[in-house]
Protein backbone atom coordinates (compact mmCIF):
# COMPACT_ATOMS: atom_id res chain seq x y z
CA UNK A 596 0.00 0.00 0.00
CA UNK A 597 1.21 3.44 -0.91
CA UNK A 598 0.95 6.19 1.74
CA UNK A 599 2.09 9.51 0.29
CA UNK A 600 3.32 12.33 2.51
CA UNK A 601 0.36 14.36 1.23
CA UNK A 602 -2.70 13.45 -0.89
CA UNK A 603 -4.32 16.49 -2.47
CA UNK A 604 -6.59 14.36 -4.66
CA UNK A 605 -8.27 12.85 -1.60
CA UNK A 606 -9.42 16.30 -0.50
CA UNK A 607 -10.48 17.27 -4.02
CA UNK A 608 -12.53 14.07 -4.39
CA UNK A 609 -14.28 14.71 -1.08
CA UNK A 610 -15.79 17.98 -2.35
CA UNK A 611 -15.33 17.83 -6.11
CA UNK A 612 -18.71 19.23 -7.16
CA UNK A 613 -18.43 22.30 -4.91
CA UNK A 614 -14.95 23.05 -6.19
CA UNK A 615 -15.88 22.63 -9.84
CA UNK A 616 -18.93 24.81 -9.26
CA UNK A 617 -16.68 27.53 -7.77
CA UNK A 618 -14.31 27.38 -10.74
CA UNK A 619 -17.22 27.45 -13.17
CA UNK A 620 -18.71 30.51 -11.47
CA UNK A 621 -15.52 32.48 -12.09
CA UNK A 622 -15.11 31.10 -15.60
CA UNK A 623 -18.61 32.22 -16.55
CA UNK A 624 -18.24 35.65 -14.92
CA UNK A 625 -14.74 36.21 -16.37
CA UNK A 626 -13.85 38.22 -13.25
CA UNK A 627 -10.39 36.71 -13.43
CA UNK A 628 -8.45 38.96 -11.08
CA UNK A 629 -9.70 40.20 -7.68
CA UNK A 630 -13.46 40.77 -8.18
CA UNK A 631 -16.47 39.70 -6.10
CA UNK A 632 -15.25 36.21 -5.13
CA UNK A 633 -11.99 37.60 -3.75
CA UNK A 634 -13.80 40.41 -1.91
CA UNK A 635 -16.24 37.91 -0.40
CA UNK A 636 -13.35 35.65 0.64
CA UNK A 637 -11.61 38.59 2.32
CA UNK A 638 -14.74 39.26 4.37
CA UNK A 639 -15.35 35.63 5.26
CA UNK A 640 -11.78 34.98 6.36
CA UNK A 641 -11.69 38.23 8.35
CA UNK A 642 -14.60 37.08 10.47
CA UNK A 643 -13.22 33.52 10.64
CA UNK A 644 -9.92 34.78 12.07
CA UNK A 645 -11.55 37.65 13.95
CA UNK A 646 -9.28 40.33 12.52
CA UNK A 647 -10.08 43.85 11.39
CA UNK A 648 -8.69 43.85 7.84
CA UNK A 649 -7.68 41.25 5.28
CA UNK A 650 -5.94 41.82 1.94
CA UNK A 651 -5.95 38.88 -0.49
CA UNK A 652 -2.68 38.67 -2.38
CA UNK A 653 -0.73 36.60 -4.89
CA UNK A 654 1.24 34.35 -2.50
CA UNK A 655 2.54 34.00 1.03
CA UNK A 656 5.92 35.19 -0.17
CA UNK A 657 4.39 38.37 -1.60
CA UNK A 658 2.45 38.88 1.64
CA UNK A 659 5.76 38.90 3.54
CA UNK A 660 7.43 41.22 1.04
CA UNK A 661 4.50 43.65 1.15
CA UNK A 662 4.46 43.65 4.95
CA UNK A 663 8.18 44.47 5.04
CA UNK A 664 7.73 47.24 2.46
CA UNK A 665 4.74 48.71 4.28
CA UNK A 666 6.58 48.77 7.63
CA UNK A 667 9.60 50.55 6.10
CA UNK A 668 12.02 47.68 6.46
CA UNK A 669 14.73 48.77 4.04
CA UNK A 670 18.38 49.76 3.81
CA UNK A 671 20.02 50.38 7.20
CA UNK A 672 17.41 48.42 9.10
CA UNK A 673 17.54 44.93 10.55
CA UNK A 674 14.83 42.29 10.74
CA UNK A 675 15.14 39.39 13.19
CA UNK A 676 14.08 36.01 11.81
CA UNK A 677 14.40 32.41 13.05
CA UNK A 678 17.19 30.65 11.18
CA UNK A 679 15.03 27.52 10.89
CA UNK A 680 12.11 28.20 8.51
CA UNK A 681 11.04 28.08 4.88
CA UNK A 682 13.30 30.19 2.64
CA UNK A 683 10.74 32.94 1.94
CA UNK A 684 10.90 34.25 5.52
CA UNK A 685 14.50 35.41 5.03
CA UNK A 686 14.52 35.85 1.25
CA UNK A 687 11.89 38.60 1.46
CA UNK A 688 13.87 40.50 4.08
CA UNK A 689 16.84 40.74 1.73
CA UNK A 690 14.56 41.72 -1.17
CA UNK A 691 13.13 44.56 0.96
CA UNK A 692 16.65 45.96 1.36
CA UNK A 693 16.84 45.22 5.08
CA UNK A 694 19.41 42.96 6.70
CA UNK A 695 18.08 39.68 8.11
CA UNK A 696 19.46 38.76 11.53
CA UNK A 697 19.26 35.02 12.07
CA UNK A 698 18.54 33.71 15.57
CA UNK A 699 18.09 30.25 17.05
CA UNK A 700 14.79 28.55 17.79
CA UNK A 701 13.21 27.42 21.04
CA UNK A 702 13.80 23.73 21.89
CA UNK A 703 10.13 23.04 22.69
CA UNK A 704 8.23 24.93 20.01
CA UNK A 705 10.92 24.93 17.26
CA UNK A 706 9.77 28.54 16.72
CA UNK A 707 11.89 31.67 17.24
CA UNK A 708 13.44 31.88 20.72
CA UNK A 709 12.40 34.98 22.72
CA UNK A 710 15.76 34.95 24.53
CA UNK A 711 17.60 34.88 21.23
CA UNK A 712 15.52 37.85 20.04
CA UNK A 713 16.48 39.82 23.17
CA UNK A 714 20.18 39.27 22.48
CA UNK A 715 19.85 40.20 18.81
CA UNK A 716 17.96 43.50 19.15
CA UNK A 717 19.96 46.58 18.18
CA UNK A 718 19.07 50.21 17.51
CA UNK A 719 18.67 49.21 13.84
CA UNK A 720 16.09 46.51 14.50
CA UNK A 721 12.91 47.45 12.68
CA UNK A 722 10.88 44.24 12.89
CA UNK A 723 10.74 40.66 14.16
CA UNK A 724 9.24 37.85 12.06
CA UNK A 725 8.04 34.98 14.27
CA UNK A 726 7.20 31.91 12.16
CA UNK A 727 4.48 29.63 13.52
CA UNK A 728 6.32 26.54 12.36
CA UNK A 729 4.51 23.28 11.53
CA UNK A 730 1.20 24.81 12.75
CA UNK A 731 2.38 25.59 16.27
CA UNK A 732 2.31 29.16 17.54
CA UNK A 733 5.49 30.92 18.61
CA UNK A 734 5.53 32.43 22.11
CA UNK A 735 3.64 35.57 21.09
CA UNK A 736 3.17 36.95 24.60
CA UNK A 737 6.91 37.26 25.09
CA UNK A 738 7.56 38.40 21.53
CA UNK A 739 4.94 41.18 21.70
CA UNK A 740 6.38 42.30 25.02
CA UNK A 741 9.89 42.52 23.58
CA UNK A 742 8.58 44.37 20.51
CA UNK A 743 6.70 46.80 22.71
CA UNK A 744 9.71 47.42 24.96
CA UNK A 745 11.93 48.21 21.99
CA UNK A 746 9.44 49.88 19.65
CA UNK A 747 9.84 47.32 16.87
CA UNK A 748 7.18 45.82 14.61
CA UNK A 749 5.99 42.22 14.55
CA UNK A 750 5.23 40.48 11.24
CA UNK A 751 3.79 37.03 11.87
CA UNK A 752 4.62 34.40 9.27
CA UNK A 753 1.48 32.31 9.74
CA UNK A 754 1.83 30.46 6.41
CA UNK A 755 1.75 27.09 8.20
CA UNK A 756 -0.67 28.02 10.96
CA UNK A 757 -4.05 29.08 9.64
CA UNK A 758 -6.63 28.77 12.45
CA UNK A 759 -4.03 27.90 15.09
CA UNK A 760 -5.12 29.67 18.27
CA UNK A 761 -3.49 30.53 21.57
CA UNK A 762 -4.88 29.73 25.01
CA UNK A 763 -7.17 32.77 24.84
CA UNK A 764 -8.55 31.74 21.46
CA UNK A 765 -6.71 34.39 19.47
CA UNK A 766 -5.72 33.28 15.96
CA UNK A 767 -2.14 33.10 14.74
CA UNK A 768 -1.50 36.00 12.40
CA UNK A 769 -3.79 38.43 14.21
CA UNK A 770 -1.60 39.30 17.19
CA UNK A 771 1.27 41.26 15.66
CA UNK A 772 1.23 44.35 13.44
CA UNK A 773 0.73 42.26 10.30
CA UNK A 774 0.00 38.59 9.66
CA UNK A 775 1.04 36.74 6.49
CA UNK A 776 -0.65 33.59 5.22
CA UNK A 777 -0.06 31.27 2.28
CA UNK A 778 -2.65 29.26 0.37
CA UNK A 779 -0.06 27.29 -1.55
CA UNK A 780 -1.87 24.03 -2.44
CA UNK A 781 -0.09 21.95 0.22
CA UNK A 782 -0.94 24.29 3.12
CA UNK A 783 -3.80 23.44 5.52
CA UNK A 784 -6.04 25.71 3.43
CA UNK A 785 -4.83 25.38 -0.15
CA UNK A 786 -5.87 27.14 -3.36
CA UNK A 787 -5.63 25.90 -6.95
CA UNK A 788 -2.36 27.71 -7.46
CA UNK A 789 -0.44 30.46 -5.69
CA UNK A 790 -2.36 32.71 -3.30
CA UNK A 791 -1.83 34.46 0.02
CA UNK A 792 -3.31 36.85 2.56
CA UNK A 793 -2.29 39.76 4.75
CA UNK A 794 -4.13 40.53 7.98
CA UNK A 795 -3.94 43.61 10.18
CA UNK A 796 -6.01 45.49 12.74
CA UNK A 797 -4.57 48.82 11.59
CA UNK A 798 -6.94 50.53 9.15
CA UNK A 799 -4.37 52.92 7.67
CA UNK A 800 -1.90 50.12 7.11
CA UNK A 801 -4.64 48.01 5.48
CA UNK A 802 -5.46 50.86 3.11
CA UNK A 803 -1.78 51.26 2.21
CA UNK A 804 -1.41 47.50 1.56
CA UNK A 805 -4.55 47.44 -0.58
CA UNK A 806 -3.11 50.12 -2.83
CA UNK A 807 0.34 48.52 -2.81
CA UNK A 808 -1.26 45.33 -4.15
CA UNK A 809 -2.09 47.17 -7.36
CA UNK A 810 1.06 49.19 -8.15
CA UNK A 811 0.36 51.86 -5.52
CA UNK A 812 -2.44 53.12 -7.73
CA UNK A 813 -5.16 55.46 -6.40
CA UNK A 814 -7.18 56.71 -8.15
CA UNK A 815 -6.82 54.99 -11.48
CA UNK A 816 -3.48 55.66 -13.23
CA UNK A 817 -2.33 57.85 -10.34
CA UNK A 818 0.49 56.12 -8.52
CA UNK A 819 0.99 57.29 -4.93
CA UNK A 820 4.02 55.06 -4.37
CA UNK A 821 5.66 52.08 -6.03
CA UNK A 822 3.84 48.88 -5.21
CA UNK A 823 3.56 45.84 -7.43
CA UNK A 824 1.23 43.29 -8.94
CA UNK A 825 0.35 41.36 -5.80
CA UNK A 826 -3.27 40.56 -6.72
CA UNK A 827 -5.17 37.33 -6.03
CA UNK A 828 -6.93 35.55 -8.92
CA UNK A 829 -10.71 35.21 -8.90
CA UNK A 830 -10.55 31.42 -9.13
CA UNK A 831 -8.41 31.28 -5.99
CA UNK A 832 -10.94 33.40 -4.10
CA UNK A 833 -13.82 31.13 -5.17
CA UNK A 834 -11.93 27.90 -4.35
CA UNK A 835 -10.86 29.22 -0.94
CA UNK A 836 -14.44 30.27 -0.15
CA UNK A 837 -15.61 26.74 -0.93
CA UNK A 838 -12.91 25.18 1.28
CA UNK A 839 -13.02 27.54 4.27
CA UNK A 840 -16.10 25.94 5.92
CA UNK A 841 -14.20 22.63 6.10
CA UNK A 842 -11.02 24.00 7.63
CA UNK A 843 -12.00 23.39 11.25
CA UNK A 844 -12.91 19.80 10.48
CA UNK A 845 -9.67 19.22 8.58
CA UNK A 846 -7.53 20.71 11.33
CA UNK A 847 -9.35 18.56 13.92
CA UNK A 848 -8.56 15.49 11.80
CA UNK A 849 -4.88 16.47 11.74
CA UNK A 850 -4.90 16.74 15.56
CA UNK A 851 -6.65 13.39 15.83
CA UNK A 852 -3.96 11.85 13.61
CA UNK A 853 -1.23 13.43 15.73
CA UNK A 854 -2.77 11.97 18.89
CA UNK A 855 -2.85 8.52 17.34
CA UNK A 856 0.77 8.80 16.23
CA UNK A 857 1.79 9.76 19.74
CA UNK A 858 -0.22 6.95 21.32
CA UNK A 859 1.15 4.28 18.98
CA UNK A 860 4.75 5.47 18.95
CA UNK A 861 4.78 5.35 22.76
CA UNK A 862 2.85 2.05 22.96
CA UNK A 863 5.25 0.40 20.55
CA UNK A 864 8.20 1.44 22.67
CA UNK A 865 9.71 3.28 19.72
CA UNK A 866 9.44 6.46 21.71
CA UNK A 867 9.46 7.18 25.39
CA UNK A 868 7.25 10.17 24.74
CA UNK A 869 8.02 13.74 23.97
CA UNK A 870 11.44 14.86 25.03
CA UNK A 871 11.91 16.83 28.18
CA UNK A 872 15.54 17.39 27.32
CA UNK A 873 16.27 18.48 23.80
CA UNK A 874 19.57 16.73 23.31
CA UNK A 875 18.41 13.41 24.79
CA UNK A 876 19.91 10.70 22.71
CA UNK A 877 17.99 7.58 23.50
CA UNK A 878 18.60 6.39 19.97
CA UNK A 879 14.90 6.37 19.34
CA UNK A 880 12.19 8.57 18.04
CA UNK A 881 11.58 11.88 19.79
CA UNK A 882 8.01 13.10 19.46
CA UNK A 883 6.90 16.70 18.98
CA UNK A 884 6.73 18.49 22.32
CA UNK A 885 3.97 17.15 24.53
CA UNK A 886 0.46 18.21 23.77
CA UNK A 887 -2.84 16.92 25.07
CA UNK A 888 -6.48 17.78 25.00
CA UNK A 889 -5.98 20.12 27.92
CA UNK A 890 -2.77 21.80 26.86
CA UNK A 891 -3.09 25.27 25.49
CA UNK A 892 -1.01 24.25 22.52
CA UNK A 893 -3.55 21.63 21.58
CA UNK A 894 -4.78 24.24 19.15
CA UNK A 895 -1.69 23.23 17.21
CA UNK A 896 -2.99 22.64 13.68
CA UNK A 897 -0.27 20.15 12.68
CA UNK A 898 0.61 21.42 9.26
CA UNK A 899 3.41 18.93 9.86
CA UNK A 900 3.84 16.10 12.36
CA UNK A 901 7.58 16.16 12.80
CA UNK A 902 9.54 13.58 14.75
CA UNK A 903 13.26 13.59 15.47
CA UNK A 904 15.60 10.64 15.08
CA UNK A 905 19.39 10.35 14.84
CA UNK A 906 19.29 8.04 11.83
CA UNK A 907 16.91 10.34 10.01
CA UNK A 908 18.11 9.78 6.45
CA UNK A 909 18.16 6.02 6.96
CA UNK A 910 14.59 6.05 8.31
CA UNK A 911 13.43 8.17 5.38
CA UNK A 912 14.94 5.69 2.90
CA UNK A 913 13.44 2.76 4.81
CA UNK A 914 9.96 4.30 4.74
CA UNK A 915 10.37 5.01 1.04
CA UNK A 916 11.20 1.34 0.45
CA UNK A 917 7.81 0.59 2.05
CA UNK A 918 6.06 3.15 -0.17
CA UNK A 919 5.57 5.52 2.77
CA UNK A 920 6.26 9.17 2.07
CA UNK A 921 8.01 11.52 4.49
CA UNK A 922 9.74 14.88 4.13
CA UNK A 923 12.52 16.96 5.63
CA UNK A 924 11.53 20.50 6.62
CA UNK A 925 14.26 21.81 6.51
CA UNK A 926 17.63 20.21 5.77
CA UNK A 927 19.48 23.54 5.93
CA UNK A 928 18.94 26.58 8.15
CA UNK A 929 19.33 30.11 6.78
CA UNK A 930 22.80 30.52 8.29
CA UNK A 931 23.89 27.51 6.21
CA UNK A 932 22.47 28.70 2.87
CA UNK A 933 24.98 29.64 0.16
CA UNK A 934 23.04 32.80 -0.74
CA UNK A 935 23.25 34.12 2.84
CA UNK A 936 26.93 33.30 3.39
CA UNK A 937 27.94 36.95 3.51
CA UNK A 938 25.31 37.68 6.19
CA UNK A 939 26.31 35.06 8.71
CA UNK A 940 28.34 36.27 11.63
CA UNK A 941 31.12 33.97 12.73
CA UNK A 942 30.45 34.28 16.45
CA UNK A 943 26.79 33.26 16.21
CA UNK A 944 25.81 29.71 17.09
CA UNK A 945 22.55 27.89 16.52
CA UNK A 946 22.65 24.65 18.53
CA UNK A 947 18.92 23.92 18.36
CA UNK A 948 18.46 24.72 14.68
CA UNK A 949 21.57 22.71 13.85
CA UNK A 950 20.24 19.70 15.75
CA UNK A 951 16.84 20.02 14.08
CA UNK A 952 18.07 20.25 10.50
CA UNK A 953 19.90 16.92 10.81
CA UNK A 954 17.20 15.00 12.73
CA UNK A 955 13.71 16.20 11.75
CA UNK A 956 11.38 14.04 9.67
CA UNK A 957 7.77 14.92 8.88
CA UNK A 958 5.33 12.01 8.60
CA UNK A 959 2.06 11.91 6.62
CA UNK A 960 -0.56 13.82 8.67
CA UNK A 961 -3.13 14.99 6.11
CA UNK A 962 -6.79 14.86 7.23
CA UNK A 963 -7.88 12.03 4.92
CA UNK A 964 -5.24 9.65 6.32
CA UNK A 965 -6.95 6.57 7.79
CA UNK A 966 -6.23 4.97 11.17
CA UNK A 967 -4.87 1.92 9.44
CA UNK A 968 -2.50 4.14 7.43
CA UNK A 969 -1.11 5.44 10.72
CA UNK A 970 -0.74 1.89 12.09
CA UNK A 971 1.17 1.04 8.91
CA UNK A 972 3.51 4.02 9.30
CA UNK A 973 4.20 3.31 12.98
CA UNK A 974 4.74 -0.42 12.31
CA UNK A 975 7.33 0.46 9.70
CA UNK A 976 9.08 2.87 12.09
CA UNK A 977 9.03 0.16 14.79
CA UNK A 978 10.53 -2.33 12.40
CA UNK A 979 13.27 0.12 11.48
CA UNK A 980 13.98 0.92 15.12
CA UNK A 981 14.10 -2.77 16.06
CA UNK A 982 16.58 -3.37 13.33
CA UNK A 983 18.76 -0.35 14.06
CA UNK A 984 18.64 -0.18 17.84
CA UNK A 985 18.58 -3.70 19.16
CA UNK A 986 19.38 -2.83 22.75
CA UNK A 987 15.80 -2.90 23.93
CA UNK A 988 13.17 -4.91 22.11
CA UNK A 989 10.25 -2.98 20.79
CA UNK A 990 6.79 -4.37 21.12
CA UNK A 991 4.56 -4.62 18.10
CA UNK A 992 1.56 -5.52 20.24
CA UNK A 993 -0.38 -2.52 19.07
CA UNK A 994 -0.62 -4.01 15.61
CA UNK A 995 -4.09 -4.96 14.56
CA UNK A 996 -5.69 -3.29 17.55
Ligand SMILES: *Cc1c(COP(=O)(O)O)cnc(C)c1O
Nearest residue numbers: 654655656681683754777778779
Ligand atom coordinates in the same frame (compact mmCIF):
# COMPACT_ATOMS: atom_id res chain seq x y z
C1 LIG B 1 4.75 28.37 2.39
C2 LIG B 1 5.48 29.32 3.24
C3 LIG B 1 5.77 30.63 2.81
C4 LIG B 1 5.57 31.11 1.40
O1 LIG B 1 4.28 30.99 0.90
P1 LIG B 1 4.06 30.90 -0.69
O2 LIG B 1 2.58 31.03 -0.83
O3 LIG B 1 4.56 29.56 -1.14
O4 LIG B 1 4.79 32.01 -1.34
C5 LIG B 1 6.38 31.49 3.70
N1 LIG B 1 6.72 31.10 4.93
C6 LIG B 1 6.48 29.85 5.38
C7 LIG B 1 6.86 29.49 6.78
C8 LIG B 1 5.87 28.92 4.54
O5 LIG B 1 5.66 27.67 4.99
